[in-house]
Structures are given as C-alpha cells and as structure tokens.
Amino acid sequence: MKLTQFYLPTLRQAPNECDTISAKLMFRAGMIRKVASGIYEWLPLGLRVLKKVEQIIREEMNTIGGLEVWLPHLMPKEPWQETGRWNVYGKELFRLKDRKNSDFCLAPTAEEIITGMIRNEVRSYKMLPLMFYQFGTKFRDEIRPRFGVIRSREFYMKDAYSFHRDEKCAEDYYKLVYDAYCKIFTRCGLKFLPVDATTGAIGGKFSHEFMVVSGKEDNESLAGEEIIVFCKKCNYAANIEKAECVNFSSQVSGVELKKLEEVNTPSVRTVEEVSKFLNQESKNFIKTLIYVSEEVIIDKNKKDFSNTTKSDNKKIFVVLVRGDLEINETKLKEKLGVNEIKLADNDLVKDIFGIEVGFLGPVNLKLKIASYDLKIIADKSVYELKNGITGANKKDFHLKNVNIYRDYKPDLIEDLRNITVEDVCPRCGNGGLNFSKGIEVGHTFKLGTKYSESMKATFLDETGKEINFVMGCYGIGVSRVVSASIEQSNDEDGIIWYPAIAPFDVYLLPIDYKDLDIKNLTDQIYLNLKDKKLEILLDDRDERPGVKFKDADLIGIPVRITVSKKLLPDNKVEVYIRKTKEVRLVLVDKLDEEVSGIIELLKKI
Ligand code: ATP
Numbered sequence: 001m002k003l004t005q006f007y008l009p010t011l012r013q014a015p016n017e018c019d020t021i022s023a024k025l026m027f028r029a030g031m032i033r034k035v036a037s038g039i040y041e042w043l044p045l046g047l048r049v050l051k052k053v054e055q056i057i058r059e060e061m062n063t064i065g066g067l068e069v070w071l072p073h074l075m076p077k078e079p080w081q082e083t084g085r086w087n088v089y090g091k092e093l094f095r096l097k098d099r100k101n102s103d104f105c106l107a108p109t110a111e112e113i114i115t116g117m118i119r120n121e122v123r124s125y126k127m128l129p130l131m132f133y134q135f136g137t138k139f140r141d142e143i144r145p146r147f148g149v150i151r152s153r154e155f156y157m158k159d160a161y162s163f164h165r166d167e168k169c170a171e172d173y174y175k176l177v178y179d180a181y182c183k184i185f186t187r188c189g190l191k192f193l194p195v196d197a198t199t200g201a202i203g204g205k206f207s208h209e210f211m212v213v214s215g216k217e218d219n220e221s222l223a224g225e226e227i228i229v230f231c232k233k234c235n236y237a238a239n240i241e242k243a244e245c246v247n248f249s250s251q252v253s254g255v256e257l258k259k260l261e262e263v264n265t266p267s268v269r270t271v272e273e274v275s276k277f278l279n280q281e282s283k284n285f286i287k288t289l290i291y292v293s294e295e296v297i298i299d300k301n302k303k304d305f306s307n308t309t310k311s312d313n314k315k316i317f318v319v320l321v322r323g324d325l326e327i328n329e330t331k332l333k334e335k336l337g338v339n340e341i342k343l344a345d346n347d348l349v350k351d352i353f354g355i356e357v358g359f360l361g362p363v364n365l366k367l368k369i370a371s372y373d374l375k376i377i378a379d380k381s382v383y384e385l386k387n388g389i390t391g392a393n394k395k396d397f398h399l400k401n402v403n404i405y406r407d408y409k410p411d412l413i414e415d416l417r418n419i420t421v422e423d424v425c426p427r428c429g430n431g432g433l434n435f436s437k438g439i440e441v442g443h444t445f446k447l448g449t450k451y452s453e454s455m456k457a458t459f460l461d462e463t464g465k466e467i468n469f470v471m472g473c474y475g476i477g478v479s480r481v482v483s484a485s486i487e488q489s490n491d492e493d494g495i496i497w498y499p500a501i502a503p504f505d506v507y508l509l510p511i512d513y514k515d516l517d518i519k520n521l522t523d524q525i526y527l528n529l530k531d532k533k534l535e536i537l538l539d540d541r542d543e544r545p546g547v548k549f550k551d552a553d554l555i556g557i558p559v560r561i562t563v564s565k566k567l568l569p570d571n572k573v574e575v576y577i578r579k580t581k582e583v584r585l586v587l588v589d590k591l592d593e594e595v596s597g598i599i600e601l602l603k604k605i
C-alpha cells in the first residue's frame with residue numbers, strides 16, 4: 001500500500017478529552033475518530049488491526065467446531081420479555097419503536113435471539129452439540145463511557161453460544177473454549193490472565209474473565225477499570241468486583257460493650273475529619289451511606305428492600321460499612337436486586353433526613369419518612385465492629401460506643417465491600433493478597449439452562465423425552481482487544497504493534513522518493529517483499545524525513561526499512577526494529593529473509 005493512496009490522518013496532539021494512552025494513540029495514529037460519547041468511527045488503519053484480531057478469533061473458533069452466523073442487531077422485545085431481561089437490562093439497553101409502535105432494542109448481547117433460533121430449529125439430541133458464533137456491533141448505553149473504545153456505547157464483539165445435551169458435555173466444551181481463548185489472546189500478543197468470576201457460593205458453574213494485565217513494571221500505567229486480586233499462596237485470582245470477603249481478624253470478640261455516648265463534633269463530617277478530631281482510627285467508624293436506585297429488578301426470589309415513594313421511582317437504601325472500607329457497588333446491586341445504583345447527593349439526603357450525610361448514623365435513624373419505609377443494609381464489617389463511632393443524626397454530633405443489635409438493627413447483613421490487603425484469600429483461607437489493574441477482554445460463562453428454561457427451548461433425547469438445552473456463552477470485546485494491546489505496548493513515540501495484529505508488517509521509508517535512485521530501489525524492495533506476502537506501507541509522500549520517521553514511530557509498524565542515498569553504493573538499507581529500537585544494515589538481497597526472521601522473533605518476545 002502506498003501512503004499517498006492510503007488515508008493516514010496522524011495528529012501531533014490528541015484531543016483533550018482522551019483519557020488514556022490507548023485513546024490518545026488511536027486518535028493520533030489516525031485509527032479512530034469520535035462521533036459522540038462512546039461512539040467511534042474506525043479509519044482504515046484502525047480497521048486493519050480490528051480485522052486481524054477478528055481473523056485470529058475466527059480461526060480459533062472454527063478449530064473448536066464453531067459455526068459462524070450473523071444475528072440481527074435490531075431485536076424485537078418479545079424474546080427479551082420471555083427471559084425477563086427486557087426489564088432487568090434497565091437503562092443500558094437501547095430501546096426503540098418501529099412505525100407500528102412495536103418495541104425493539106439494539107443488541108447488547110444475543111442469548112435470547114440465538115435460543116429462539118435453536119428452539120425452532122433443533123429438535124433432536126442427534127444434532128448436538130452445536131456452537132454458533134458471530135462478529136457484530138453491540139450497543140450498550142453505558143453509564144460511564146470512557147477510555148476510548150475500551151468502554152464505548154457501540155463496540156465490536158465476538159459472541160458465541162453453545163448448546164449441549166447435558167452438563168457434562170457443556171462442561172467439557174467450556175474447557176475447549178477456555179483453551180481457545182488462551183490461544184487467541186496469546187496469538188494477539190497479549191499478556192493476560194484468566195480470572196475466576198464465579199461467586200464463591202455458586203458451585204458447579206464456571207465463569208472466567210480474561211484480563212489483560214500491564215506489560216510494564218509500573219502497573220498503574222494501564223488504563224484498566226478492573227482490579228484483580230491474587231493470592232500469594234494458592235493460584236486464586238479474581239476480579240475484586242467478585243472476590244468474596246471472608247472473616248476479618250482485626251476485631252476481637254469478647255470486648256466489653258461500653259455505654260453509648262454523644263460527642264460534640266462541630267463542623268466535622270467525613271470519617272477522616274471526625275477520626276482526626278476524636279483521635280480515633282477510621283476502622284472504629286460505622287460509615288452511613290445513602291444510595292439511590294431508579295432501576296429495580298423484579299426477582300421473586302429476592303426480598304424487596306426497595307421501598308419507594310409514590311411520587312417518583314427512586315429507591316433509597318441506608319448502607320453501613322466500616323469507616324476504612326469501601327462499598328463494592330457490584331455486590332450491593334446484586335444483593336439488592338437493582339441494576340443501577342449511585343450515592344445520593346447532599347440535596348437529596350437533606351431532603352429526606354433533614355441533615356447532612358456526615359452526621360447520619362443508624363441509631364434512632366428515622367426510617368419512615370414521607371412515603372419511604374427505609375431499610376438498613378449493613379456490610380459484615382460492621383457486624384464485627386464493637387464500640388463504634390457514627391453520626392448522631394443531629395447536626396454537629398456523633399455517637400461513641402455504638403453496638404449492633406443493642407443500639408441499631410440492620411435489616412440485612414451481607415458481604416458488600418471491596419476486598420483489601422488486610423483480607424485473606426477467600427479460597428485457601430490463609431494466603432495474603434496482591435492487587436493489579438486489568439482490562440477485561442473476554443468472558444466465558446457456563447449458563448446451564450437459564451435461558452433454555454425461561455424460553456422453553458427443548459430437544460428430544462433417545463427416549464423421546466423433552467430436555468432443556470444446556471448452554472454456554474462466550475464473548476470477546478474485539479475492539480477492546482485493540483486498545484488493550486496498545487495500553488500494554490507503547491512508548492513515548494507511539495504504538496508498538498505485536499506483529500500478528502499490526503496493520504502492516506513493514507514501513508518502507510525512502511528518505512527522498514523524488515530521487516530516482518532511491519525510488520527505483522524502494523519500488524524494487526516493495527514489489528519483492530509484497531511477493532513474499534509481507535504487508536508493506538510505502539511512505540511515498542513528499543515530506544521531510546523527520547515527519548516520516550515520526551509517523552512511522554507513532555503508528556508502530558514492527559519493522560521499518562529506510563532507503564537512503566548513503567547506503568546505496570553498498571546495496572544496503574537500514575532495518576529498524578520498532579520494539580527493541582535495534583538498527584541493522586542489511587543487504588537488499590537478504591532483506592526478505594531478514595524481515596521474516598525479525599517478525600518471527602518478535603512474536604516470541
Ligand atoms: P464489563 O464488566 O467490562 O462491562 P461485561 O461483563 O458487561 O463487561 P460481557 O457482557 O461479558 O461484558 O461482554 C463480553 C466482552 O465484551 C467483555 O469481556 C468486553 O471485552 C467487551 N465489552 C463489554 N462491554 C464493553 C464496552 N462497553 N465497550 C467495549 N467492549 C466491551
């Protein structure tokens with residue numbers, strides 16, 4: 001490809017709003033542009049990378065017997081109603097109506113559609129197992145679109161769904177997919193880790209998230225939204241969203257319960273301020289947080305903690321956690337059966353309780369206010385806390401020596417907090433923990449009969465009995481893989497592509513393409529390498545060499561070949577390896593061998 005016939009709008013500076021290295025570099029390298037929050041255009045250079053990742057995934061899916069299909073992006077409401085997800089999906093689902101006023105949504109995933117298809121098509125056990133996969137755009141109205149294409153509202157996904165006659169078959173197949181995912185991410189050159197995504201108590205069901213972890217020493221540099229927790233002793237690794245907090249050893253039992261005492265704390269509100277003021281550690285505090293949700297899942301198996309007003313649809317929750325710990329909103333949402341939750345702002349708290357959040361506490365808290373009948377939801381950490389400190393529900397006052405059940409009674413006590421370094425491994429029970437940032441690029445899940453039951457999707461076994469399909473589903477964020485790969489591999493000059501997903505293999509850079517001798521040799525190299533099935537980007541622009549070198553570094557093609565006047569007499573060119581910054585002077589006759597050798601080598605480091 002000649003650059004003058006390509007479209008490579010590189011930028012010196014990324015737009016201010018780019019909040020991560022990968023977003024900055026994708027803009028600067030002319031890979032993507034933004035249309036609206038979380039919606040992007042992929043330009044030719046970006047699309048070349050996306051297609052390479054897609055092809056690697058396709059090959060591995062085919063290897064494990066996957067059959068590629070194309071499912072609609074525009075989906076009718078009915079199958080979503082059958083599974084209850086029309087309500088459950090909440091605001092993340094893009095909903096729309098057709099001209100007849102029928103409801104539709106834009107695909108965020110496709111379990112319902114594919115289960116509907118199988119229900120109509122597959123009648124006999126003889127046709128199983130089956131695995132269908134597709135590449136397609138997914139739409140999710142994310143609450144916080146950010147990090148460029150890492151969390152966007154429209155993105156490119158590979159989703160796969162498998163159907164089996166029994167659990168054993170589904171489990172065996174799950175392992176094949178797991179291995180295929182490991183191969184895919186390895187082939188894409190990613191440093192990744194499959195982490196356990198099963199919640200402790202749910203035995204027998206498998207779920208793994210494939211996390212890209214930083215390739216650099218400084219793990220903080222990765223734009224990962226996920227925090228992974230590792231056990232130092234056993235091989236436990238999990239997303240902290242899911243990591244269960246088991247016992248807390250810091251609080252001893254048998255502590256004498258002291259008399260409740262009110263203390264004056266003028267104008268000090270936060271745990272930090274009050275702990276300084278009273279000279280007490282933050283772990284002696286009961287933090288009282290007010291959460292609001294407007295989206296409640298109607299789950300008959302869950303007790304409803306979500307009392308609401310008549311006038312609006314807000315659900316309010318009083319949530320308690322120890323002062324030094326953080327509420328894990330994923331766990332909270334799950335336990336409360338809501339799919340959106342946020343901290344109430346000061347105005348709302350004042351409206352409801354007539355007092356600032358800093359002085360709120362569970363003791364004698366008015367829970368029946370207006371049409372609210374609030375419930376107190378406590379993290380287990382406050383259960384273990386003796387003689388704690390908390391707000392007195394009175395401006396400028398706190399209470400000391402507060403004890404659970406004596407002074408207040410929560411309606412629900414659950415594991416609701418983030419795991420910390422002070423915790424022990426939830427699996428082996430005695431290992432210390434390490435933490436690391438990660439980007440989730442894939443997710444595999446053994447679904448069981450969740451969808452086939454609610455959609456009544458069955459087949460006939462040997463005896464003619466109707467059996468629900470046992471299913472698995474397996475996603476990869478193809479567009480996210482591209483940005484995760486850049487997060488992992490870049491330097492101050494730009495992107496450093498892993499060869500298997502690089503947009504081109506070679507950046508061919510004639511110092512002056514108007515010079516006939518240089519041009520002739522460049523063209524000869526171009527044709528020769530193309531013949532060897534290498535993908536070449538020839539910088540035939542009439543630009544200063546400095547501009548060309550800068551662009552070459554920025555777009556990060558693994559090998560750069562510079563054709564210059566001074567090496568012409570020796571019939572040599574300069575070969576530069578983007579990753580290692582190594583320079584080699586290579587005879588033109590040996591160039592194809594040399595370049596192929598370098599590319600193979602780069603795949604191994
Ligand atoms: P997350 O926790 O990051 O929101 P998820 O659990 O919602 O992910 P899945 O439904 O399992 O994601 O989707 C499969 C894959 O699609 C994810 O592993 C991720 O790589 C990708 N993905 C999910 N949401 C987005 C998004 N908003 N933008 C880009 N890629 C996404």
Ligand code: MG
Nearest residue numbers: 092140142151
């Ligand atoms: Mg999500």
